[in-house]
Amino acid sequence: MNWMKFRYLYLVFSLLIIIPGAISLARFGLKLSIDFTGGSVLTLSDSTIIRQKDITQHQADEIVSKLREKNQDLKLVSFETLGPSLGQETIKKTIYAILLASLLILIHITRAFKQLKYGVCAILAMLHDSLVLLGIFSLLGHFFGVETDLLFVTATLTVLSFSVHDTIVVYDRIRELQKRHSNESVYDLANQAVGETMIRSLNNSLTIIFMLLALFLLGGVSTRFFALALLIGTISGSYSSPFTAVPLLVIWDDLKSHRK
Amino acid sequence: MNQSRGLLFFIFTLVLFCLYLNLLRPQLNFRLGNSVFNRDLNFKMGLDLSGGMQVTLLADMSAISAESRATALESARSVISRRVDLYGVSEAAVKTLVAGNDYRLIVELPGIAKPQEALDLIGQTASLTFAAPVYQADPASPGAQPQLVNFVPSDLTGKDLQSAAVTFETQNRQPAVSLKFKGSGKDKFAKLTKEFLGKPLAILLDNSLLSAPTVQSEIITGDAIISGSFTLDEAKFLATQLNAGALPVPVKILSQKVISATLGENSIRQSVLAGAIGLAIVAAFMILYYGWLGVIAVIGLLVYGLITATLYRLIPVTLTLPGVAGFLLSIGMAVDSNILVFERYREEIRAGRSWPVSLELGFGRAWNSIKDANLATIITGLILFNPLDWSFLNASGSVRGFALTLLLGIFISLFTGIVVTRTLLRFFYHGPGQLPFKKSSQP
Numbered sequence: 001m002n003w004m005k006f007r008y009l010y011l012v013f014s015l016l017i018i019i020p021g022a023i024s025l026a027r028f029g030l031k032l033s034i035d036f037t038g039g040s041v042l043t044l045s046d047s048t049i050i051r052q053k054d055i056t057q058h059q060a061d062e063i064v065s066k067l068r069e070k071n072q073d074l075k076l077v078s079f080e081t082l083g084p085s086l087g088q089e090t091i092k093k094t095i096y097a098i099l100l101a102s103l104l105i106l107i108h109i110t111r112a113f114k115q116l117k118y119g120v121c122a123i124l125a126m127l128h129d130s131l132v133l134l135g136i137f138s139l140l141g142h143f144f145g146v147e148t149d150l151l152f153v154t155a156t157l158t159v160l161s162f163s164v165h166d167t168i169v170v171y172d173r174i175r176e177l178q179k180r181h182s183n184e185s186v187y188d189l190a191n192q193a194v195g196e197t198m199i200r201s202l203n204n205s206l207t208i209i210f211m212l213l214a215l216f217l218l219g220g221v222s223t224r225f226f227a228l229a230l231l232i233g234t235i236s237g238s239y240s241s242p243f244t245a246v247p248l249l250v251i252w253d254d255l256k257s258h259r260k
Numbered sequence: 261m262n263q264s265r266g267l268l269f270f271i272f273t274l275v276l277f278c279l280y281l282n283l284l285r286p287q288l289n290f291r292l293g294n295s296v297f298n299r300d301l302n303f304k305m306g307l308d309l310s311g312g313m314q315v316t317l318l319a320d321m322s323a324i325s326a327e328s329r330a331t332a333l334e335s336a337r338s339v340i341s342r343r344v345d346l347y348g349v350s351e352a353a354v355k356t357l358v359a360g361n362d363y364r365l366i367v368e369l370p371g372i373a374k375p376q377e378a379l380d381l382i383g384q385t386a387s388l389t390f391a392a393p394v395y396q397a398d399p400a401s402p403g404a405q406p407q408l409v410n411f412v413p414s415d416l417t418g419k420d421l422q423s424a425a426v427t428f429e430t431q432n433r434q435p436a437v438s439l440k441f442k443g444s445g446k447d448k449f450a451k452l453t454k455e456f457l458g459k460p461l462a463i464l465l466d467n468s469l470l471s472a473p474t475v476q477s478e479i480i481t482g483d484a485i486i487s488g489s490f491t492l493d494e495a496k497f498l499a500t501q502l503n504a505g506a507l508p509v510p511v512k513i514l515s516q517k518v519i520s521a522t523l524g525e526n527s528i529r530q531s532v533l534a535g536a537i538g539l540a541i542v543a544a545f546m547i548l549y550y551g552w553l554g555v556i557a558v559i560g561l562l563v564y565g566l567i568t569a570t571l572y573r574l575i576p577v578t579l580t581l582p583g584v585a586g587f588l589l590s591i592g593m594a595v596d597s598n599i600l601v602f603e604r605y606r607e608e609i610r611a612g613r614s615w616p617v618s619l620e621l622g623f624g625r626a627w628n629s630i631k632d633a634n635l636a637t638i639i640t641g642l643i644l645f646n647p648l649d650w651s652f653l654n655a656s657g658s659v660r661g662f663a664l665t666l667l668l669g670i671f672i673s674l675f676t677g678i679v680v681t682r683t684l685l686r687f688f689y690h691g692p693g694q695l696p697f698k699k700s701s702q703p
Contacts, residue, residue: 045522057375057379057516057518058376061376075520076518077522078518078519078523079517079518081515081517082515082516083515086316090654097644097653101639104639105639108639151659153659154659154663158586158640158644158662161639161640164633164637165596168629168636172628172633196607200599200600204593204596206545207592208589208592209592211539211541211542211588212588214535214538218530218537219531219534220526220530220581222581223527223585226582226585230589
């Protein structure tokens with residue numbers, strides 16, 4: 001099959017997903033949880049959630065006892081409070097973590113494949129996946145009140161590593177084919193590699209998706225959106241390896257030969 | 261083949277050993293060099309699963325000189341854990357964290373029912389007082405020696421103490437604790453030691469007895485040594501506690517998280533259910549798609565789960581909700597190496613090779629991509645886990661819990677996905693469509 005014939009189409013499809021998300025990101029941003037903004041959240045036994053500015057345990061107990069006048073059985077299920085300075089710090093640390101991860105992965109791939117373009121294209125595919133994830137969560141936050149918390153950061157970093165993991169499997173196939181057919185063009189090698197690894201990519205993504213879907217549907221409330229973030233990221237990561245990372249590699253070569 | 265036989269035996273023994281540790285959960289009690297292991301093998305649950313409270317405190321270091329701040333923080337930690345122990349919280353943990361100019365204490369109290377009470381307890385600033393003995397003659401037996409009945413606080417307090425440190429006695433090199441008083445304390449201490457020569461002085465921390473050394477001589481220099489048959493650890497502990505009085509740090513709550521035990525129980529139940537169903541679907545998929553190869557991959561997956569559970573118990577890994585999610589995710593990823601190998605195997609078969617050759621080629625050729633791909637995940641895992649405690653990266657417990665389970669998952673799955681399944685396949689796979697226990701003519 002001639003997968004690479006439609007290389008620009010794949011990128012257009014990606015943009016169709018990324019652009020609405022990016023607009024939402026620019027206009028509404030993310031709905032940040034108290035992990036980033038500071039403040040307090042009380043969860044009650046009837047699953048109501050109360051958000052407050054930074055209050056103390058004492059004030060929280062008062063709120064609950066006031067509410068208990070109406071409903072005797074009400075209990076405080078969880079109470080969380082965070083000073084604003086800690087939130088700022090978390091944002092900074094998150095950015096550092098993502099930058100450090102990108103840099104190290106870029107070095108790792110460039111070293112493993114002995115060419116910078118592999119590293120750059122894998123990082124671009126990784127960027128693609130984080131944009132998809134951030135965009136969708138921005139939309140979910142704006143329309144459904146889904147919050148972005150510290151676990152979301154963890155999910156994002158995991159997705160980044162999964163995305164690269166998947167990309168490396170395809171790149172590895174290109175590297176191997178190159179050794180055997182050194183005179184073939186990147187275009188043909190990419191075609192063959194994508195075709196040969198397609199079933200593996202699908203099957204592996206499916207097993208992870210099964211697991212995450214179970215976690216999303218049946219796991220507790222506390223990890224529901226964490227599972228959703230991982231799920232979106234896994235799907236995007238599986239798509240981006242053959243349909244972003246590899247087309248970019250081919251386009252990179254197109255551009256280079258044009259310049260010559 | 262001999263090497264494979266050895267591996268098969270090793271895997272079999274490993275599985276039996278893991279089963280033994282998981283099912284019978286023996287009390288571990290053995291020595292390894294100087295350290296003694298004495299632990300049960302129950303899973304350790306994080307606060308989000310067991311219920312409880314986590315508080316991050318900011319220590320106010322404005323009154324402490326820069327070079328004493330680390331000591332002061334350590335002392336504050338020691339005092340808080342002592343109070344928590346006295347309050348009767350089991351498995352409480354108090355950790356210190358220095359982030360830039362911020363000195364923090366992270367207190368974890370599992371199973372707390374009254375958060376406010378606990379907060380009052382840990383929020384106090386330590387107070388150290390020296391108390392003088394009170395003697396009273398027993399009215400029933402006149403003429404007898406007066407008896408020690410009580411201690412009353414003197415005017416000498418932690419404010420007068422400069423610092424305490426571990427030292428070694430000159431004669432017998434026994435560990436002891438040295439005290440150095442400030443100018444304000446020198447005279448007060450001299451007066452006390454003169455008045456109560458040969459009698460005990462009590463040192464009270466938060467109004468409970470820390471130590472009651474007997475005054476051996478009048479001390480006017482402001483330098484004293486508390487000796488006794490201390491072990492080094494006991495002397496260190498005493499010095500730390502004394503320093504808490506000398507370097508009092510007021511603390512303020514930076515963040516707090518309280519989770520009820522019922523929420524934790526629910527989360528465990530839901531995660532177990534989700535995990536079981538997810539695992540069943542993955543297993544069914546592998547068997548339906550790959551046949552006997554899939555069955556062996558699923559056995560490998562079960563071995564994976566068993567080794568993981570054993571390591572969680574042995575290390576021990578504190579299980580948190582994100583940690584459990586990380587484990588479930590790693591199951592999904594664990595079959596990846598199998599899928600890579602099996603797809604490779606099928607390709608070689610299509611290329612016209614015999615199945616035993618294809619199998620070995622499959623493992624050999626898939627290894628390159630498995631290695632490079634997993635390295636990328638290890639990099640991310642390490643950044644999340646932040647093993648060197650770099651202050652510009654996150655050190656939050658929930659993120660670390662996830663990272664640790666993810667990292668363990670990668671290493672164990674590499675072992676089960678490559679070594680275990682490969683060995684099992686060599687012995688129990690006899691080609692496409694053949695039953696696993698049929699005698700085979702193949703070598």
